[in-house]
Amino acid sequence: MPQPALFAIDIVAVILLVFGLYFPRHRRRDLVAAYLGVNVGVMAVASSLSTSSAGTGLGLGLALFGVLSIIRLRSTELDQHEVAYYFCALALGILSALGGGAAWHIPAMMALILLVMFVGDHPRLFRSYRRQSMLLDSAITDQVALVAHLEQLLGARVHSAATQRIDLVNDTTLVDVRYSLPAGAGAALRVATTTTGGVRR
Known part of the structure; x- marks a missing residue:
């Protein structure tokens, strides 16, 4: 699948993740910008490094290091579900930058991430x-x-x-x-x- 198409799918996926799942359920405005920034930033860095001699591995390593540093050095407390949204935003960005493979593979993985968060963070799951x-x-x-x-x-x-x-x-x-x-x-x-x-x- 062409890289621009994957970028477009990633933008749609992270919008659904943030504005369709996270914010309606948890209403924490400050993390909206964080999730969007992590997703787009990782996508930009990983896609740029994947075409250079540095390779995708370095890009993924830098992306993971950056997000882990944000979570470890945070100034405000994050709940476990908010950390999960961080990693989902990160994973969506990395998937969109990888490219290659079957045309359906990466969009399917993105859809799987959204489905897992929809079910795993649903208010009716273990609500008591x-x-x-x-x-x-x-x-x-x-x-x-x-x-x-x-x-x-x-x-x-x-x-x-x-x-x-x-x-x-x-x-x-x-x-x-x-x-x-x-x-x-x-x-x-x-x-x-x-x-x-x-x-x-």
Whole structure:
């Protein structure tokens, strides 16, 4: 497939990734420019180096190093799904710069990336499962008692409770909790949020 056609497909794919999947679901405006910039930048660098004596391998190495540096040296916290979108934007750019092979191969791989993100980051996938950090107003050293206390507070089944810090002086416990809401709790929460006019993520 001609390189300009692959570039056009890449632009369409990253627009679908960012404006069709990421932003409607997560509403983080600052990462829109980051994803678009990573995609187009990697596409430009990799396609330029693929025609030079440096070779595609160097281009891919530089692209991966650049994105990993951005993620490692970030000034704001990124969730795991946001890191996944970073790598998808990177992969789309690299695929468009590779060229060659069957005419359908690269567009099919791009479509597969979009499909995986559509399903894997869908709001209805494991929607009853939650994760959050909680600061409890008591120092609890017993794991069984901690889980029971958390289940009572959350009204949910706790699957994991990892204690981050126990402060015996101030009588507090910082814990990372992973839990699932009972059936129907998610729908009830959405109805209550709509009734009170709250903003739902």
